[in-house]
Each structure stands twice: as structure tokens, then as C-alpha cells.
Amino acid sequence: MKNMARSKRRVRFCVSAAVLCVIAIVLCVVVFTNRVYCDGGFKHAAVSADSETCSEIGRDILQQGGSAVDGAIATLLCTSLVNPQSMGLGGGAIFTVLEKTGKVKVINSRETVPKVFNPDLIKLCPQNLTGGQWIGVPGEIRGYEVAHRLYGKLPWADLFKPAIRMAREGFPMPPILSRILSLTLAGAETSPLCEVFCHKNGTLLKVGDTVKYKKLADTLEVIAYKGAGAFYNGSIGRDLIQDVENAGGTLSLEDLQSFKVKVTDAWTVPLGDYIMHVPPPPAGGALIAFILNIMKGFSLSPASMEGDQTTLTYHRYVEACKFANGQKKYVLDPSFNSDSAASRLIREEFAERIRSMISGGTHDFQYYNVSSSLDSQGTTHVSVLAEDGTAVSVTSTINHIFGSRVYSNKTGIILNNELADFCGKVDHISAGEQPPSSMSPLVLYSNSREKTLVIGGSGGGMIITGVALTLMNHLWFGMDLEEAISAPVVFVDSKNSLKFEPKFNKTVVEALKALGHTVAEQKIFYNVVNAVAKKGSCINAVSDARKQGKAAGY
Numbered sequence: 001m002k003n004m005a006r007s008k009r010r011v012r013f014c015v016s017a018a019v020l021c022v023i024a025i026v027l028c029v030v031v032f033t034n035r036v037y038c039d040g041g042f043k044h045a046a047v048s049a050d051s052e053t054c055s056e057i058g059r060d061i062l063q064q065g066g067s068a069v070d071g072a073i074a075t076l077l078c079t080s081l082v083n084p085q086s087m088g089l090g091g092g093a094i095f096t097v098l099e100k101t102g103k104v105k106v107i108n109s110r111e112t113v114p115k116v117f118n119p120d121l122i123k124l125c126p127q128n129l130t131g132g133q134w135i136g137v138p139g140e141i142r143g144y145e146v147a148h149r150l151y152g153k154l155p156w157a158d159l160f161k162p163a164i165r166m167a168r169e170g171f172p173m174p175p176i177l178s179r180i181l182s183l184t185l186a187g188a189e190t191s192p193l194c195e196v197f198c199h200k201n202g203t204l205l206k207v208g209d210t211v212k213y214k215k216l217a218d219t220l221e222v223i224a225y226k227g228a229g230a231f232y233n234g235s236i237g238r239d240l241i242q243d244v245e246n247a248g249g250t251l252s253l254e255d256l257q258s259f260k261v262k263v264t265d266a267w268t269v270p271l272g273d274y275i276m277h278v279p280p281p282p283a284g285g286a287l288i289a290f291i292l293n294i295m296k297g298f299s300l301s302p303a304s305m306e307g308d309q310t311t312l313t314y315h316r317y318v319e320a321c322k323f324a325n326g327q328k329k330y331v332l333d334p335s336f337n338s339d340s341a342a343s344r345l346i347r348e349e350f351a352e353r354i355r356s357m358i359s360g361g362t363h364d365f366q367y368y369n370v371s372s373s374l375d376s377q378g379t380t381h382v383s384v385l386a387e388d389g390t391a392v393s394v395t396s397t398i399n400h401i402f403g404s405r406v407y408s409n410k411t412g413i414i415l416n417n418e419l420a421d422f423c424g425k426v427d428h429i430s431a432g433e434q435p436p437s438s439m440s441p442l443v444l445y446s447n448s449r450e451k452t453l454v455i456g457g458s459g460g461g462m463i464i465t466g467v468a469l470t471l472m473n474h475l476w477f478g479m480d481l482e483e484a485i486s487a488p489v490v491f492v493d494s495k496n497s498l499k500f501e502p503k504f505n506k507t508v509v510e511a512l513k514a515l516g517h518t519v520a521e522q523k524i525f526y527n528v529v530n531a532v533a534k535k536g537s538c539i540n541a542v543s544d545a546r547k548q549g550k551a552a553g554y
Contacts, residue, residue, distance in 0.1 A: 046541035046553030047071055048383040048530040050086070050458070051174065054078035055543060055552035057162045058384060061154065063554060068386035069097065069151040070159055072394050073144050075382045077163035077220070081171070081213060083547075084196075084402070085180045086380040086458060089219070089231070090415040091398035092139040094279050095147050096266055096441040098391040098452065104266040104277040104443055107150070108434070109143025111136030111418040112259065115431045116250040125423030130405040132249025136418035136435065137259050140396065145228035146261040151390075160224035167217035170210040176547055178207045184401055192407035193414070216412030232256045239410035247406040249415070266443070269293065269346050272475055273451065274444040278346070281331045284438035284464055286345040287324045291468045293351030294320040294358075295476075302478035311511040314490060317472070318517060319358045321492035324464065326369035329425050333434040362516040370496060371424060377401055377526045379439060379458035385532040385539060391454045393441035395463075424494070438463040444471075452534040458547075459526030465491045466527030474533075482542045485529045491522065501525050 047058035058075035066074070072095070080088040087093075092110040099105065118124075118133050148156055181197055181204050189202035196213060197205055205211060222230045230236050237256045244251045266277035269289040276292075278285025295317060298304070304313045330341035344350040357367075379397035397416070398404075404417035421435035429435075438461050444453035453474075457466040466489060473484035488501035499522035500509055513519055528544040532551070543549030 042539040042541065042553030043537065044539070044554050045387045046385055046532045046539045046551055047075055048532050048541045048543045048549070048551040049075045050079055050380050050528065050530065050543065050547045050549045051082045052543075052550035052552065053171070054082055054382075055550060058382070059552040059554060060162075061159065062384075062386055064158075065153060066159075067151050067153040068384045068390045068392040069095070069147045070154045071384045071386065072382050072392040073148060074159045074162060075384070076144075076380075076394065076396055077160060078166065079380050079382070079396075081163060081166050081211070081216075082174055083177060083380055084414055085177065085184070086378050086401075087140075087396040087398055088414050089140050089216075090138050090403060090408070090413040091396060092136070092416070092418065093143045093394055093396035094283055094439050094441055095143065096277060096279055096393040096443050097147070097151060098277070098389075098443045098445060098454070100388055100390050102445060102449065104445070105150075106262075106264050106266050106279040107143055107147050108262040108264070108279065108283070109139035109146070110282070110434045110437065110439075111139055111416055113137075113419060113429050113431050113433045113435075114251050114255045116252065117419070117429070117431065118250070121419060122422060122426065122428060125420070129400060129417055129420040129423070131417075132244055132247035132251075132404065132406055134417035134419045135244060135249045135251055135404050135406060135415045137251060137255045138416065139259055139261065141223060141228045141231045142259055142261050146263065150263075156227065157224040160220050164217055164220045164224065167213035167220060170212035173205050173207050173209045173211050174548070175207050177211075178205070180401060181205070191405070192409060193402065193405065195407065195409055196412070213412050215409065219411045219413065232259060236411055240408050240413060243408035243410055244406065244415060249406065267346055271296070271444065271471075273446045273448070274453065274475075275447065277443045277445065279439070279441060280334070281339055281342045282333045282434050282436045283440060284331060284436075285440040285442060286331060286342055287327060287438070287464050288440050288442070288468050288471075290327060290345040290351065291317075291320045291324050291464070292471060293346070293348060294323070294355050295472060297352060297355045300472065300476040305477050310505065311508050314508055315512060315515055315517075316358055317469075318490060318492050318498055318512070319362065320354070321465070322362075322368045322370065322496045323354050323357070325492065325494060325496060328436065329371050331436050332426065333436075336430050336433045360515070365496060368496065370494075377460040377462075378403075379460060379463065381441065381456040381458045381528070381530050383454040383456060383530050383532045383541070385452060385454055385534055385541075389452070391443055391452060391532070393443050393454045393456045395439040395441045395456050395458065397437075397439065397458075400460075440464065440467055442467065450536060453531065454533075455529065455531040457527060457529040459528055461494065462491055462525065462527035465489050466529045470529045470531070481531055481533050481540050485531065485542050485544050489525070489527055491525070491527065493520065495520075
């Protein structure tokens with residue numbers, strides 16, 4: 001009996017040991033798989049912005065229980081200090097918001113034409129595009145207000161606190177801002193912007209010098225505790241209008257008071273496993289959809305970027321971009337223009353017709369129906385994915401570098417020059433009209449709800465190039481998100497000339513020249529893409545190294 005008992009105990013021990021071994025093996029496999037799959041990623045939420053400081057502020061807001069919109073607003077307020085040449089309270093923004101239900105809404109607070117404006121303004125293009133007459137009605141803060149009312153969780157004032165502290169206490173001058181200042185303000189010690197960005201002797205602040213925004217800190221504090229109404233109906237608005245009038249602008253308090261934010265559904269485009277959600281005109285998302293619809297008909301894969309196929313793939317891509325240039329004049333404010341020509345940009349049949357016009361060579365300007373227009377720079381983009389699966393893709397701008405160059409010394413706000421975006425695209429403008437834009441904050445969401453990609457870019461006209469190529473690299477050419485964003489781009493400018501980043505494949509450049517493409521030089525590339533991707537339980541966030549950004553998450 002004793003032997004039998006010992007035998008049973010031995011069997012039970014062996015079975016238990018075997019079960020424990022199996023469990024241990026399974027756990028090791030799961031842990032190892034997750035480690036490989038989520039290497040360098042996050043488990044819960046992430047923010048991708050133009051600077052690590054601002055990404056971390058957005059992440060902190062999410063960890064405090066804030067929504068994706070809360071994180072985005074706090075991140076943007078920080079970015080207005082770190083990269084004031086790109087965006088700020090004197091500009092406008094477009095939010096693309098993924099709700100928990102999977103529905104996607106667009107909140108458009110882009111600037112509009114003032115009630116009173118120079119009727120001959122368009123005739124001045126492309127002369128000096130700075131100064132008061134190019135200022136549109138700022139919509140930035142109204143956009144934040146509407147987005148927060150619809151989707152915010154934390155108190156409004158909490159979103160402003162990090163930026164107020166930075167503005168008042170100061171922070172080290174970032175390298176990117178220092179470089180931009182040296183290119184735009186060098187020798188311009190009399191510029192009003194010198195109040196913020198110069199030493200007392202008139203010399204520009206350098207990398208590492210402390211940047212403070214004392215007036216702007218006061219303005220942010222008032223808005224934080226009194227709400228957006230302080231900007232549009234109160235003392236801030238009155239002070240702002242007085243400074244704009246002194247600079248020769250036509251903006252009025254009535255313009256501020258009557259500004260309305262547009263809330264619409266996103267336009268949708270099938271893209272492989274995803275549905276891509278794009279903001280409707282006058283945003284530029286439809287142009288990206290148009291290019292991708294053309295390119296997906298060529299059945300692209302990683303093999304498309306091997307050997308001679310590489311040249312063929314890029315040839316087809318730049319041809320698609322040339323046709324996209326020909327469609328820009330149709331991407332206008334639907335409240336003042338028919339959107340029928342723009343809506344065809346997201347249709348498969350239109351892409352198929354254009355695809356059939358892409359041959360083995362290139363053509364003259366008229367073939368693509370292109371009108372001469374201006375290439376712009378500027379803007380910033382923030383991508384946010386929250387723990388509950390909701391997401392925000394938001395692009396904000398004051399248009400060109402430092403916008404109109406009009407600085408309100410009473411409020412600390414830099415004003416946009418958004419009306420310059422009409423140049424080359426329309427014959428006339430109307431009060432209340434939003435200018436056309438390349439801004440393309442996108443959300444891609446899979447039908448299975450297992451995958452989300454929140455993406456957008458900055459760089460004015462280069463947004464289209466940056467985002468389209470990143471999506472092609474990531475979705476079709478087998479690159480991970482960081483590789484897809486950092487890969488050198490070819491930009492097709494408004495004159496259909498090809499401009500290559502310095503590290504672009506020289507063999508392909510020469511081959512495209514041989515096909516008849518015109519190549520031009522570009523000193524600085526402003527294309528910057530920030531994205532957050534989720535697949536299963538793993539989140540990967542990448543901020544473009546071109547602007548020295550870094551994502552943050554937890």
C-alpha cells in the first residue's frame with residue numbers, strides 16, 4: 001500500500017511538474033513575443049509631436065485621465081512656444097477625431113477672410129506676403145474650445161498650465177527655432193519679434209539661451225481661467241485688434257465675435273485593411289487620397305522598390321503628384337464653391353481614369369491641368385492615441401514661417417498670413433471663406449478594429465508628399481513606421497519640378513531625368529511627419545527626426 005501511495009504521489013508530482021513546465025513555456029513564448037513585437041513601443045497611449053517636451057506634456061495629460069483631445073490641446077499649446085514659427089493662437093487648426101464607436105469627426109477652425117479686406121489682394125500675389133492685409137480671422141482657440149466641449153475630460157484650465165509655466169519661467173532655445181530665426185530675422189533687429197527672440201542689444205538668442213513669453217503667458221492665463229470668450233469677445237481680442245490695425249490689417253472685433261467652427265463627418269477612402277478618414281475641403285486630405293488611389297492600382301509591394309522597379313514606382317508616383325497639382329484649384333471651401341470636383345478625388349473610377357494617363361514618360365504642364373501657384377512652408381502636426389482607443393490627428397498653422405510677421409506686443413500673439421493660401425488658386429475671395437490648404441490630419445482604422453494609424457504632417461505644400469510617401473512606405477513597401485517616415489522623399493513642386501532630399505537614391509534621380517522629368521534644387525525640406533500606430537496591444541509612436549522631435553507614451 002505504501003508503495004502504491006508513493007507511486008501515486010510520484011505520478012501526481014510528475015503531472016504537476018509537466019503542467020508547470022507547459023505554463024512556463026507558454027508564458028515565456030508570450031513574453032518573448034510581446035517583447036519582440038512591442039520593442040521600443042508603448043502599451044497604453046502615446047503622443048507624437050515636433051518636440052519631446054511637448055510630446056511628454058501631452059502624455060502627462062493622458063496619464064492624468066485626460067482624453068485624446070485634452071492631450072492634443074496641451075501639446076499644441078506647448079508647440080506654440082517651442083515652434084512659434086509654425087503655429088500659435090494667431091492661427092487655425094483642423095482636428096480629425098476617432099471616437100470610441102469608430103466614428104470619425106472633423107473639427108475645422110482654420111482662419112477665414114475678414115469682413116473687410118483688400119479687393120485687389122489676389123492681384124498682389126506673389127509679391128511680399130507678409131503684413132497686416134494678409135491676416136485671416138484666427139480660429140485656433142475656438143477650435144480648442146469646441147473640441148474640448150465635445151471630447152474633453154479634464155478641466156479646460158488644466159490643459160493650459162504646462163504652457164503657462166513654460167512661457168513665464170522660460171526654457172532653452174531649441175536648435176530648430178534658433179536656425180529658423182537666423183534665416184528669417186538675421187539683420188532685422190527692428191522687427192517686433194525681437195521683443196521675444198533678441199537680447200537687449202538686439203542680437204538674436206542662440207541655442208541654449210532662455211526663451212520667455214511674458215505677454216503670451218498673461219494671455220494664456222486669461223484664456224485658461226476665463227475661457228475662449230476672452231479672446232473673441234474680451235480684452236485680449238480688443239488688444240489684438242488694435243495691434244493688427246496699427247500694422248495695417250483689416251481684422252475687426254466683429255470678425256472675431258462672428259467666427260464659427262465647422263464640425264463635419266470625415267471623408268472615407270478604403271485602403272487595404274484600413275478605412276482612411278480624411279478632412280474634407282478646403283483641407284488637403286482628398287489630394288493624398290487621390291494619389292494613393294492612383295498608386296494602389298499598380299499593385300505595389302516590397303518588390304516595387306527593388307532594382308529597375310524602383311525607378312518605375314517613383315516615376316508613377318511623381319506623375320500622380322503632377323496630376324494632384326492639377327486638382328489643387330478644386331479643393332476649396334464648399335460653403336463658397338461646389339465640392340463636386342473635389343469629391344471625385346476620393347473615387348476609385350476617377351483614379352483609374354488618371355492612372356490610364358500615366359505612361360512611360362512625362363508631359364508638358366498643360367497635360368496635368370496645372371495652374372501656377374505658390375509653394376508654402378510652416379505648420380505643425382500632433383498625433384495622439386489614448387488608452388481607451390480614441391485618437392486625435394491635428395494639424396495647426398499660422399501659414400508661412402512666422403505667418404504675417406505681425407506681432408501683437410499687447411498679447412504676445414504672432415498673427416497668420418493665411419490669405420496668401422489663395423494665391424494662384426482663385427480669382428477672387430469672399431468674406432468668411434476659408435483658404436485652400438495642404439493640411440491633412442488623417443486617421444486610418446481597420447475594419448477589425450485591431451489596427452489604428454494616426455498620422456499627419458507639416459511643411460506647407462510638402463505635407464502631401466511627406467504623408468503620402470510615408471503611407472506607401474509603411475503599408476505597401478514593408479517599412480516599419482520609423483523607416484517609413486525617415487526615408488528620403490521626392491517633392492513635386494507647383495511647377496511640376498522634382499526636388500530630392502540629399503540622401504535620395506542618385507541612380508533613381510538620374511533615371512527619372514532620363515525619362516524627361518525636370519529636376520530642381522531645394523535647400524531646406526520642411527516635410528515632417530508625426531504618427532502613432534497601434535496593432536493589437538502594441539503602440540508605436542514616431543516623431544520625425546527632421547524637426548528633432550521625439551514621441552512619448554506609457
